[in-house]
Amino acid sequence: MPKKKLAMGWFTFTCSEDNTILFVELLNQYYFQWKELVEFRHCKVLKTDNRHGRFDVAFVEGAISTKKEEDKLREIRKKSKKLVAVGACACTGLPAGQRNSFTPEMLSRITPFLEAYQLRDKIVPLGAIVKVDDSLPGCPMVPGQFVQLLEKYLAEFGVK
Amino acid sequence: MHAEDFDINIEDMSKIEGHASLELKVRKGEVQDVKLKVFENRRFFEFAVRGKNYAAVPQLVSRICGTCSAAHLMCSIKCIEHAFGFQPTEQTKLLRDLTLYGVNIRDHAMHLFLFVLPDLFGKDSVLQFADSGLEHRLLHRALAIKQAGNTLSAEVAGRTVHPPFPAVGNFLHVPSKEKAKSLIVELKGVRESAIEFVHLFAEKDFVFEMPDIDFVANVNENYSYIGDGICTHSKGFCIPEHGFERFFKESVVPYSQASGFSFQGTPYMVGALARMNINCTSLNRRTREDLTEDNLFPSFNIYHNNLAQAIEIVHCIDSSIDLLENCDFRQEPILKVEPKESEGVGVMEAPRGTLYYHGKLDAKGNFTYANLVIPTAQNQVLMEKAVGRLVQQRVTEDKKPKQIQKEVETLIRAFDPCMSCATHFLKVKWK
Numbered sequence: 001m002p003k004k005k006l007a008m009g010w011f012t013f014t015c016s017e018d019n020t021i022l023f024v025e026l027l028n029q030y031y032f033q034w035k036e037l038v039e040f041r042h043c044k045v046l047k048t049d050n051r052h053g054r055f056d057v058a059f060v061e062g063a064i065s066t067k068k069e070e071d072k073l074r075e076i077r078k079k080s081k082k083l084v085a086v087g088a089c090a091c092t093g094l095p096a097g098q099r100n101s102f103t104p105e106m107l108s109r110i111t112p113f114l115e116a117y118q119l120r121d122k123i124v125p126l127g128a129i130v131k132v133d134d135s136l137p138g139c140p141m142v143p144g145q146f147v148q149l150l151e152k153y154l155a156e157f158g159v160k
Numbered sequence: 161m162h163a164e165d166f167d168i169n170i171e172d173m174s175k176i177e178g179h180a181s182l183e184l185k186v187r188k189g190e191v192q193d194v195k196l197k198v199f200e201n202r203r204f205f206e207f208a209v210r211g212k213n214y215a216a217v218p219q220l221v222s223r224i225c226g227t228c229s230a231a232h233l234m235c236s237i238k239c240i241e242h243a244f245g246f247q248p249t250e251q252t253k254l255l256r257d258l259t260l261y262g263v264n265i266r267d268h269a270m271h272l273f274l275f276v277l278p279d280l281f282g283k284d285s286v287l288q289f290a291d292s293g294l295e296h297r298l299l300h301r302a303l304a305i306k307q308a309g310n311t312l313s314a315e316v317a318g319r320t321v322h323p324p325f326p327a328v329g330n331f332l333h334v335p336s337k338e339k340a341k342s343l344i345v346e347l348k349g350v351r352e353s354a355i356e357f358v359h360l361f362a363e364k365d366f367v368f369e370m371p372d373i374d375f376v377a378n379v380n381e382n383y384s385y386i387g388d389g390i391c392t393h394s395k396g397f398c399i400p401e402h403g404f405e406r407f408f409k410e411s412v413v414p415y416s417q418a419s420g421f422s423f424q425g426t427p428y429m430v431g432a433l434a435r436m437n438i439n440c441t442s443l444n445r446r447t448r449e450d451l452t453e454d455n456l457f458p459s460f461n462i463y464h465n466n467l468a469q470a471i472e473i474v475h476c477i478d479s480s481i482d483l484l485e486n487c488d489f490r491q492e493p494i495l496k497v498e499p500k501e502s503e504g505v506g507v508m509e510a511p512r513g514t515l516y517y518h519g520k521l522d523a524k525g526n527f528t529y530a531n532l533v534i535p536t537a538q539n540q541v542l543m544e545k546a547v548g549r550l551v552q553q554r555v556t557e558d559k560k561p562k563q564i565q566k567e568v569e570t571l572i573r574a575f576d577p578c579m580s581c582a583t584h585f586l587k588v589k590w591k
Contacts, residue, residue, distance in 0.1 A: 014203065016224060016229070017225070017226040017227070018225075018322065020226060021270075021320075022320070025266070025306070025320060027274075027303065028306050028307035028310060031299075035287065040287060044174045044175070045174075045274070046274065046285050047175070047284050048284050048285070048569070049284050049285070095203070095208075095220070095223045099203070099204050099207070110202075113202055113204075119202070140226065140321050
């Protein structure tokens with residue numbers, strides 16, 4: 001019988017993707033270990049064949065800046081037993097949401113872009129849209145905290 | 161000739177930095193409507209810096225992009241120092257060089273080993289690599305090279321992403337002698353593997369020639385990424401730092417959140433291939449002695465952007481070892497920067513190509529204007545052109561649509577686009 005693996009999704013919304021970069025950097029050290037324990041079911045930075053099945057844990061970075069992103073986040077939430085907000089934009093909405101505090105004059109300049117690309121009036125953190133089970137704050141996240149949280153889920157889902 | 165009409169729609173391309181999609185149609189054997197759409201959502205950084213003090217701006221613009229963060233940081237610092245007429249110390253310049261060598265090692269390694277390497281072995285992902293044999297061995301070596309770049313960036317600049325030590329006027333921390341020694345050991349330990357990858361990319365990578373394209377890169381005698389402010393066009397034009405906005409024409413791409421650029425009406429390419437084509441004789445001496453692949457440049461094979469990056473990894477390793485062995489870094493007093501009402505331009509080579517920052521500041525040193533020209537935005541027009549030409553060739557050769565789509569993705573990946581950055585050129589009229 002094949003060994004159970006943690007079904008993991010990694011998703012990115014509006015942000016600099018710095019947490020994705022740190023996740024990729026952690027692979028330098030943990031790749032061969034995690035490969036045995038984790039099924040990277042959705043991870044665009046690693047593969048083209050990404051599935052939208054169910055996830056034990058979805059790690060989600062970035063803030064929500066469009067209706068499309070909002071819908072996709074709700075879908076991820078439905079399919080995931082646990083959802084983790086990764087990095088400052090996902091946890092607090094900033095710095096991606098810096099336009100939320102633009103002056104009226106600055107806002108008037110960017111309004112054509114907001115309309116042209118159907119951007120939300122306000123950029124919001126994940127918690128404003130869906131329930132978040134765990135958070136990895138920081139800009140970017142602290143790599144050691146990601147490793148600790150992954151270990152917690154590996155134990156919780158009976159993988160390790 | 162392929163008689164059947166078909167479309168290629170790639171939604172949210174994988175194994176690139178950020179979000180982009182591609183649409184094109186083939187009708188009666190002719191390629192139509194190639195649209196590379198950058199749909200990374202805008203975060204309006206050029207507006208957000210307005211009113212912000214010069215000391216805070218480098219760390220803010222670093223947040224434009226995770227992977228290119230150090231390049232945005234350094235280029236904004238250069239722009240501000242030029243505006244104030246400030247000259248950093250020689251040690252600060254060397255530490256900035258060292259930081260960028262680390263950045264280029266880790267950034268090129270991520271692109272080459274995680275994004276491109278699977279293509280060379282006909283696989284979707286390194287996750288499909290065999291657990292033993294050549295693929296397994298290569299992956300071990302690739303991760304070690306990537307880690308060496310990370311260690312160098314973290315030890316010199318304080319962190320790999322959004323590094324805290326580079327600052328306007330200063331470099332806030334110096335690596336200790338012990339750290340320098342351990343960095344040299346780690347870099348020397350991966351050098352042979354880095355050379356092995358150069359041979360691999362020279363032998364195994366694909367071929368797609370575009371003999372009619374131009375290149376632009378910052379040229380200097382040490383193949384430094386910070387450079388000296390003069391960019392060179394492959395046809396010999398010299399583009400001074402302060403005049404870049406006059407030379408490059410921006411074109412709005414209506415279906416994309418990024419803009420395109422051309423030079424005298426012709427799209428051009430920036431990045432490792434451009435640097436190697438224009439400046440490969442300035443590579444580190446040991447790199448040139450131990451490699452023969454630099455003889456393949458100048459090259460018009462777009463896939464040689466991958467080979468150029470692999471060669472640059474060796475150059476960055478060798479140049480870092482030289483700096484760490486020969487420099488006695490000492491903590492210097494923090495120099496005071498005097499703000500003034502001014503205007504400055506910073507130009508440097510980010511991993512993906514020439515990056516420009518143009519800023520205006522008031523007497524207190526607060527930004528009143530910022531304009532950024534990003535490497536991927538400069539490459540966008542050419543990327544579309546290359547995709548259209550590739551598909552047309554393959555249609556003529558009667559290749560299957562699925563096979564063509566796969567090759568299109570591989571070609572786009574060879575440009576190493578960064579969509580997180582690309583959206584931050586914003587066409588706005590400033591008062």
